[in-house]
Amino acid sequence: MRDDEHGIPFTVLLPQQIRVEKFEYVRLADILLGRAGRCFTEIAFALYMYGLLWSYCTMFGLSLSDVTNHFGLCQESGDGVCEGSLISSSPSPSYLISVGIFAVLAIPAACMDLKDQECVQTMLSLYRFAAFGIMILTTAIVMGSDPSNTSIPPTASSVKDISALFATIGTSQIMHFCFPTVAEGARDKKALFSIFSMAFLASFILFSALGGIAACYCYEVGSDKCVNKLITNDWGKYTGHDFSGSVEHLDGVEWWAFIIRYFILVFPAIAMLSNYPLAALSFGNNIHSMMSESMIARLGSKDMLVAKLIAATPPMILALLVSDLTVVFEVVGGIAYILGFILPGVFYLASLKAAAEHGSHLTTPYTFWWSTPLLAKFMIGFGVSCIIFTIASLFFPAEGHTNNNANTTSSLYTYH
Secondary structure, eight states, rough: OOOTTTTOSSOHHHHHHHHOOOOOHHHHHHEEEEEHHHHHHHOOOOOOOOHHEEEEEEEEHOOOOOHHHHHTOOBTTTSSSSSTTTSSOOOOHHHHHHHHHHHHHHHHHTSHHHHHHHHHHHHHHHHHHHHHHHHHOOOOOEEEHHHGGGOOOOOOHHHHHHHHHHHHHHHHOOOOOGGHHHHTSSSSOOOOHHHHHHHHHHHHHHHHHHHHHHHHHHSSOOOTSSOOSSGGGGGGOOSSSSSSOOOOOTTTTHHHHHHHHHHHHHHHHHHHHHHHHHHHHHHHHHHHHHHHHHHHHGGGGHHHHHHHHHHHHHHHHHHHHHHOOOHHHHHHHHHHHHIIIIOOOOOOOHHHHHHTTTTTOOOOOOTTOOOOOHHHHHHHHHHHHHHHHHHHHSSSSOTTTTHHHHHHHHHHHHTT
């Protein structure tokens, strides 16, 4: 049975009936929620994606800038820290140059099709798993050899810190908007649920293990600087025996520890080179869905290229102007609740209503026993509660050192 306006099958009973055509997030909102729902989704989606891509650009610039500072390319400010580093508020020339390098590399990659990125993305994924494994393993070994420096880290106790943690976790695990783009190349569409479930589970385990073990290992127990704002910075002082070395001097550093040191330090920058093209490609596909038919006709064969450039270019400019990630994380996290919890539940309820109006039962190969209106309503309520909590937290100042942990998690999520 089909909807006369969009020609979309409401009932898919057999796996082989899955259509090849994909529906981007914004187009789905137009089909199920009408013009008003589409406009709301477009605004929320654009704000979220530009904020997310902005954070990717800034993270690359800060990370690469900090690595170059290790080789003496550092302009110290009055307080003795490198200007434009992760603990400085003013962008340095090395940061601006780093963002420029990122633009040269990432924007052309974002204009490529997913199939053209397959080889590079596979290599970068292998590098990620290796980096995560090395970080977890080296920290565990050092903790085992020096238990005295292991402690239970301070927890987020203020409302604002808890809100920041929730927003960060929500953002790192909410990637629904990329599903159509990433899944397009899958040969077996029936296995998509298993593939994405395993991906979410793997990322959850890796991030939890790394964040937990790194937070428990401190050289200054009880100090506000127990955990770095960017967790990979800890490996800038890795000696092969502990993390008490010096960035400037290599005395006592094993040769293989030197390799590990910079293998990990460049991790955020390399991870951003993987994240940015995929997210920008998905955003470009959705921008193309937002374009009117007349605009697409005027652009002709360049319509997709223009959409991808609109998605990939503005975040670079924002990163050059502002390098403070704190506000970006909180805003992006709040919008993530809308895209990850509220809209999917609304889509599901709207699709059930549309199917009922056509006298059909909505059943797909992705329908499971928990696919119920009750669960959809619960997710909507949960998302609304998170947004209210986030807004309320703005009126409660953070307390003491707990904000340090929130910042650590915020920096860590961008590797996702």
